[in-house]
Amino acid sequence: MATAQKTRPTWRAWQLSVRAAAAWAVVAVFMFPLYWWISVSLRHDQDIFNKPPKLFTPEVTLKSYKVVLLGISPSSTSIEKSGAVHWGESSATFALPSLLDSVYIGVASTLITLAVSLLAAYALSRMRFAGHHHFIFWVLSTRMLPPVAVALPMFFLFREFGLIDTYTGAILIHALMNFPLAVLLLKSFIDDIPREIDEAAMLDGASRITVFTRLILPSMRGGIAAAAVLCFVFSWTEFLFILSLTQAGVNTVPVAASTFVTSTGTAWGYMAALTCAAVLPAFIFIVLVQKHLVRGLTLGSLK
Numbered sequence: 001m002a003t004a005q006k007t008r009p010t011w012r013a014w015q016l017s018v019r020a021a022a023a024w025a026v027v028a029v030f031m032f033p034l035y036w037w038i039s040v041s042l043r044h045d046q047d048i049f050n051k052p053p054k055l056f057t058p059e060v061t062l063k064s065y066k067v068v069l070l071g072i073s074p075s076s077t078s079i080e081k082s083g084a085v086h087w088g089e090s091s092a093t094f095a096l097p098s099l100l101d102s103v104y105i106g107v108a109s110t111l112i113t114l115a116v117s118l119l120a121a122y123a124l125s126r127m128r129f130a131g132h133h134h135f136i137f138w139v140l141s142t143r144m145l146p147p148v149a150v151a152l153p154m155f156f157l158f159r160e161f162g163l164i165d166t167y168t169g170a171i172l173i174h175a176l177m178n179f180p181l182a183v184l185l186l187k188s189f190i191d192d193i194p195r196e197i198d199e200a201a202m203l204d205g206a207s208r209i210t211v212f213t214r215l216i217l218p219s220m221r222g223g224i225a226a227a228a229v230l231c232f233v234f235s236w237t238e239f240l241f242i243l244s245l246t247q248a249g250v251n252t253v254p255v256a257a258s259t260f261v262t263s264t265g266t267a268w269g270y271m272a273a274l275t276c277a278a279v280l281p282a283f284i285f286i287v288l289v290q291k292h293l294v295r296g297l298t299l300g301s302l303k
Contacts, residue, residue, distance in 0.1 A: 034279075041065065041272035048268050064273035068095045093267070095274045098256035103281050105167065105252060106235040109174035113182050113231050114224065116175070121186035122212055126198060136184070143180040147240045155244055165249040173241045178231040185230070189223030190216060225289040236282055253278040 040048055042060045066072045071094035124136060154173060155164070163169030193216060201211045217224075239254040246255070257274050260267040 037272050038276050040268055041276045043269065045269055064269040065277070067093050068270050068273045069099075069277060070094075071096070093260075093270055095253070095256045095270075098251040098253055099274070099278060099281070101167075101170075101250055102236060102252040102278065105170045105174060105250075106232050106281075108167075108171045109178065109235045110228055110231040112171065112175045113178045114228060117179060117182035117186050117227070118217070118224070119212075120183045121190055122216060124183070125187050125190040126195070136187075139180050139183055147177070151240055151244045154241065158245055164245060165247040167250055169245055170242060170250050170252075173245060174235040174238060177238065177241065178234055181234075182227045182231055185227050186220070186223060189220045193219050225291075228289060229286055232285055233282060236278075 039057050041064050042062070043057050044059060044061055044063075047054070047058055124132070129135075158164050158169050158173075163172065197215055197219075198211050201215055202208075206214075236252075237254060238252070239258070242250070242252045242255050243258075253274065257271050260271040260274075
């Protein structure tokens with residue numbers, strides 16, 4: 001009996017150790033690409049192409065960040081080494097404006113998307129009208145279209161309204177892109193709020209607007225946070241629409257990063273520095289809403 005009691009804690013401790021080791025292994029697998037990309041951004045150009053590749057950076061340098069974020073001329077950093085791409089002017093590699101454009105477009109499009117989607121989601125959740133289910137399916141079907149299918153029509157439409165290469169056009173196209181997802185996601189959160197709350201408040205004389213602003217919105221902060229994160233991330237990483245609807249006046253991080261790939265080679269150090277710096281604003285945004293994010297992602301999973 002005593003032997004069995006001693007064996008159980010030992011077996012339990014062994015199970016916990018195996019689970020912990022497996023969890024750390026999974027984390028390492030998913031985090032290694034991020035570590036490697038950061039490592040590339042901190043290397044000299046000749047060290048990026050070492051064969052065999054070195055796991056740790058032999059000598060750390062911030063030259064790529066200085067060129068990309070501070071606009072320092074690449075020629076002044078003496079980077080003309082074998083395997084590296086030489087850029088003649090600092091304007092070709094200065095990408096801080098693109099980073100700021102991405103922040104502005106991402107935040108603005110997310111706010112506009114949430115403002116419109118909340119009203120639409122509340123109407124679809126609480127009101128019934130002819131063709132209600134067909135309308136919901138239509139909203140969903142607009143998300144099924146690949147972006148390339150609507151890129152050319154959007155280009156001609158935006159050109160007619162003078163929205164090519166403008167912040168207004170970039171914000172509008174990202175808001176339209178995220179609208180179907182936000183509406184359906186927010187509708188599912190509102191569906192989880194009992195209708196009896198609305199009915200009781202309206203019996204006491206509250207209007208629809210009062211019910212929506214004072215009862216529904218405070219009850220779905222987690223859902224709003226989850227929708228905001230998804231809309232911001234989709235806007236932050238969107239490439240095709242910005243490439244086709246903008247020129248030199250407006251630029252975002254994905255498009256700016258693509259300019260480091262040329263017919264003569266790829267500036268891996270600059271691309272890594274820009275994309276690593278682009279992770280920070282998205283990370284800060286998620287940290288700001290993390291209080292409500294977990295609850296929003298799990299809302300409705302349990303009844």
